[in-house]
Amino acid sequence: MRIRATVAAVSGALALSALAVPAAQADEAPGSLAAVTPFGAVADEVVGDTVIKKVTVNGGKDIVVGTSKKKSVTISVTATDPSGIEDGYAFLWKGNDIDSGDVVGAMVPDAETGTCTTVNATTSTCKVTVVADPKDNIYSNVLAGKWHVFAGAAANDGDYNIREKYSSVSVKREAALTTNAAPEPVKKGKTITVTGKLTRANWDTLKFAGYTSQSVKLQFKKKGTSTYKDVKTIKSGSGGALKTTVKAGVDGSYRFVFAGTSTTPAVTSTADAIDVK
Template identity: 45%
Template sequence: MRIRASVAVVTGALALTGLAVPMAHADDAKPGTWPSARSSASAFSAGGPTFSKVAVSGGKAVAIGTTAKKTVTVSFTASDPQGIYTADAALWRGKNLNKADSILFSDDFEAKCGAGTTPTCKATFTIDPALDLWDKEAGTWKVALYAMDEEANETEKASASTLNIVRAAKLTVNAAPEPVKKNKTITITGALTRASWDSGRYVGYGAQSVKLQYLKKGSNAYTTVKTIKSDSRGNLKTTVKATADGYYRYVFAGTSSTAGSTPVADYIDVR
């Protein structure tokens, strides 16, 4: 089972709400409990903290490969006239936070907040693809926030923002033969692969539109020559006429589940 590290004593907001064993995947084991799932009838108060200025990963999608861990930061302002005692964030997928299909908790199970009545809080998530992700989870994750003030009034916001976590992609290109005589046909091959979090390796990404672009030697702008599709194994192949020295590259724009990719271009010598 892919489960985040368990701890004997969990500090911060999640400990206050009875969470003892945080789980990365609700489909692997019984999920942990976010604040609103407690049996306590006095869980939240109308006078609890409010949230604003939520920022997640600089507003950009996070592309994750097969081995390298990625760090995501969620920052937000928690406001309360009584001051903020503790706060936290979580990343989750599903229709309902407390029955989430998957949930990731912050590294310290508590955001780091400044002093005062309107502190900026930051929660850090170190995401390990080998432990925390399945292929089916690529796409949009929701961001939940929690805070408690100094008078023990609590607030939870199940969907305060979103974060796109996508599978990293790789793209290759090779133009041949070279050198080549002017106006002769050259073949441009390549391959489009993407990270599989399930298998821990890169796999072919088939039936995807990829642009072939050309940069003439001495120019400073690429032009799109044509758009082709990768085959069932992610392979790319097309032909063009060689008219002048220059660079060829493939460009993949990406999809809702997979990051875009542009390889180093391949130079062709035309004689």
């Protein structure tokens, strides 16, 4: 089948012409990918009555990448055809158009074919695994945000269906958040200073760096209860620093909560307990 004969070429071409392209040279990526996709083309194309019913990436969750650990991501392609499904394939890519070579990043499977499970006589779900590696294909902060999902399915009778941009998935820079409330213990009515820091992965330097000018909520949970309540919202400053003051009332715990952005996931700090005398 077409999909089996050319998947290896896809992986190699994408890896060489897209994955490792530095940000400064991203717009110069080669435009030769069109000839080496599983069906010899990258534009949407349907031959026969093969239908891609569903594609799920990473269990429906955002792909969050830090500065050192590789992130394995499963892509499931469910397709149907009267003759049954022989194979399914998918990869992730970022850019505007594969055909013209406008690709700044890609995550492609090492396997030459998907691992397919039969649902019934006409339908199968095929899975592939791609890897997001901050030391390889996640090489720059420009790669944060929406990625396209390329999906294809081949039927037993030679029919096929390919979608260059079947759907999208968010690839985000891992975030970290801290909280410290002081002094402790503190007398009732006195001032408590709550500090912390909001940072996120910098894929250009492979280090965490401060995330500035972001809205972060301070929350408080009274001792003996289970619910946190909003106290105030503040902005992160230089280096992602957080600092605010509150009046001591009762024993409890403070924490900072960041809602996230299109390039950075939500994160909640570990709570810090305060003892009020």
